Amino acid sequence: MPTSLAQPASVIPRAPDGATRPEFTDEEIKLIREGADGLMGTMPARFYYDEALYQWEVEHILKRRWLYVGAWDWAEKPGDYFTLTMFGEPLVITRDEKGQLHALVNVCRHRWSQVVPDGRGNKHVLVCPYHRWSYNLDGSLRGVSVEDIPGLQRSRCALPQVRVEEWNGLVFINFDPDATPLAEELRDLDEIIRPYGLATFRSAGITTYESDWNYKFSFETGYEAYHHAGIHAERILESMPPASHAPMAFGKTWGIYAYTAPPEMMIPEFIHPYGPPPWMSDEQLASPERAAIFVGIYPNFISFLQPHQISTITTQHVSAARNISSTTIAMADWALRRPGAAEQVAGDIQFMKDVQDEDTFACRALQHGVRSSFNDRAILHPRFEGQMTHYFNWFLDQFLGAA
Helix, strand or coil: CCECCCCCCCCCCCCCCCCCCCCCCHHHHHHHHCCECCECECCCHHHHCCHHHHHHHHHHCHHHCCEEEEEHHHHCCCCEEEEEEECCEEEEEEECCCCCEEEEECECCCCCCECCCCCEEECCCEECCCCCCEECCCCCEEECCCCCCCCECHHHHCCCEEEEEEECCEEEEECCCCCCCHHHHCHHHHHHHHHHCHHHCEEEEEEEEEECCCHHHHHHHHCCCHHHHCCCCCCCCCCCCHHHEEEEEECCCEEEEEECCCHHHCCHHHHCCCCCCCCCCHHHHHCCCCCEEEEEECCCEEEEEECCEEEEEEEEEEECCEEEEEEEEEECHHHHCCCCHHHHHHHHHHHHHHHHHHHHHHHHHHHHHCCCCCCCCCECCCCCCHHHHHHHHHHHHHHHHCC
16 A cells, blocks of 8 residues: 555644634623723733633634735745744745745654754755655655655655745744735735835845733834833933824734824935935925835734844744744845945944833833733823724724624
């Protein structure tokens, strides 16, 4: 009989569904949908620490959404790869000889050894170190060491794959084979950010840390500027006060709020520190609007985007209150070519790390406080946190509408 060592590569197994299905009171739903006493509310506190609820969220929401995992130039050339672990699944993102990306389960189909060591690199063949079974960059089985196995169905021994899409230079994965294509889902957002040319931005710096808090806190901290008055009071408040930010645009699965520079900050050295972006018209260069925008793609992509740079956060999900995260910065190619760019970029990288250190303090404080039995509701500032309501309504829709 033919020997079969694996399920078909197109089948993505799901964890046993023994988690707790979330329930909401009418009051909790009303706080998110309509508010109370004229003020909008957030997701209930338990959704930031309850492990059973989180596991249900993983299987019914997170594994069915597009999740940001890195930048295009982390796997730029044929053979380039980078690894990650998502929900306990070891994955390797590869770019094959045709330039196509693949998100492969990084586990040998023979005896379950990790195939590619953690990190980044370039390999034209993926070789398992245990018995030296080898795989092509698209995950197909290339060879069995020592001697062939009679009757082995090679097509059933390919490395399983999850879906992967590269959108504007950003790489996303999805565990759901039936999910709407990312490009289709973000068509309207694409119209807004296309002029920036993100697909040409190059990675410049990264800081990786264990984020011992719920991943939503990372997103939420980046999705409002109200915390500039507290966490970033000395570093950012003067130049980027809460009042200089406002909601800009929303889609079904995304939102943007924009920063308009205060009059005293409307100087070229501040707005365009690397010189005028070549794609901007004179009218755009003279406008204080959209000096920067904050782009969120639900559930876990948050970014700070300026014409010359984008800062983002990746999250490798582990549990309700522990993940591995990286804050990254990428620079526009035209900015990198400007005289003196190297020194400026070094300063921007350090600034990114300093801001993240402050946000790390904030997220840890949130996780420490969120378990209090007195947390019956949280209040959103109607002027400075308005975009958060769109995000919380999206989350509520996902929970209530999940199969």
